[in-house]
Amino acid sequence: MLKPWTPFEWIVALRFLREGRLQTLFILSGVAIGVGVIVFMSAVLAGMQSNFIRRVLSAQAHIQLLPPQDVSRPLRQAASAPGTVVVDAIVQAPRQRVKSIDQWQAVAAQIRAMPQVLVVSPAAAGSALVTRGSASRSVSLAGILPAQYYRIVNLEDKLLRGHARLAATDILVGAELASDLGVSVGDKLHLATANGAAATLTIIGIFDLGNRGANERSTFVALHTAQSLLGLPGGVTSLDVTVRDVYAAETIAQRITATTGVDAQSWIKTSAQFFTAISAQTTANTAIRFFVGLSVAFGIASVLVVAVVQKSREIGILRAMGISQGQILRVFLLQGGLLGFGGSLAGCGIGALALILWQRYARNADGTPLFPLVFDPKLFLSALLLATLTGLIAAFAPALRAARLNPVEAIRG
């Protein structure tokens, strides 16, 4: 029985779909599988990418401000002007000195005021030699302000032993370095830098950055300790910055350079290969989604083309009864939209189920999930909307054909 207030077009569209139930079932299954694949792939890829990015960016700043590099200039005669004689044309690359960012506190304040910026952390970094008895290693020494730096690289989370509350005579070392030197928490290390400064520091924590090379070289001390060891009283060699949108880092870095005049490098540039890999993944995913969507569209269109041929006599009769071209058009558009919507609804279910199974069965050797998956309602909603829209668009040509059928020819068959 017809339900009151159900529009004519809905009644006819639903009944036509129900009458060709096998055909409807097949195309619904096709759409559902397509949408399921899109939902599953998108969620897995988004989870994988955010996991990669989180891993990479949890061990580095999004943007790093560095002092300008020393450059060599050809030696010219005094009072040089354009066209003066070059005294010595041989130019050698100079040795880069450890030097501070000019007016770094003012620059940091300027960057902190930017709405996209989350944290600005100063650091004084250079190389040093650590010795323990007869063992020695060349290390990278980083002086930090723990309260700020830990908001960029959360060393406390990466600690294997000890704590990360750095005082003037404390040092944090990587796991491999500790192992090479045979030291543990509470042991003393002697540090010496190239400018002759030296100090004996106490190991308060041993960390694991997730990278063997980094663990062999990295050490962290308090900022003022590094400043005195590196001969940079009050100076910093870099400003580490994190931003709200990691993908906007390059644009923000360019803005910082333009505003402050200090060279700012984003992770997108410094980790270009990683970023390219992420971009390539995104492009591949988009291409797959596009082609799956296209095949869904063609599937719906082909079913509706067949339906128009099958129903041409009924269309002719409906036209003879006074049903307008617009109503016929809407009947077939609705069928396309309903196939898209119904199929995508089932597809979202399939996608969600596949994601649950993936989360349950695809695990690391230690039983932890490969990476956390996010069930983003926006993904499901956009899949529903896109598939419905695809159904409507795919139905347009068959619907137009149905609406334009000559009733006499349609009835004659």
Next chain:
Amino acid sequence: MAEFPAPAGTNKMAVGTGPVVQLSGVRKAYHTGTAIETEVLHGIDLSLQPGEFCAVMGPSGSGKSTLLNLVGLLDRPTAGSLRLFDTETTGLDDHALTRLRGHHIGFVFQYHHLITAFSVLENVMMPMLGAAGFPDAAMQQRASALIASVGLSQWQNQPAGKLSGGQQQRVAIARALAMNPALVLADEPTGNLDTKSADDVFALLQDVNREHGTTVLFVTHNPTLAARCPRTIHVIDGRVIEE
């Protein structure tokens, strides 16, 4: 036939008091894929008054169905004037033709052409549903009354495809009457039926004509049925010859 409520918004009297159908010099030609046109109707003049029951006879291919399609506004004449209900239709757009057809003309075809996806009741409701946009109780009441009037009440909730040929044709007549049309065009409605069913269908059309004053144009090959019509015209080689 039993009395049944008229659908909202339709009224035979509202469509004029002159001839229901007035054709003057109507020609119809078809392009057959070449530059040469094939003319099927050669200057038809025909007038049908309100309440007339007119049989149309003629050999196959003479142009009877073409004539009916033109009168039913399913097709457009190549030349001439076609007035329906005092309205010149040749200049109307598709929307206006569809509206005129839906509200004032009922069709009964040789093959019943019921929509098998719907029940008998829903098939009869269909023209009203298309015009109103939404189903309502009055529509259903009228469709039930029409089905009762063709003697198929017990079948009204059955799928249309489950009925016999004669029953389906009676449903098609009920459907043709759904909008209380001023004109019913019947294109060989008894052509596929046995003698008993054909008689029943013809009797139904006569009842519609007699009781509701509906003008009926009835194409048939059956001389016995044609003889029972008050007026018969012959279409021979695309020309109308009055009997």
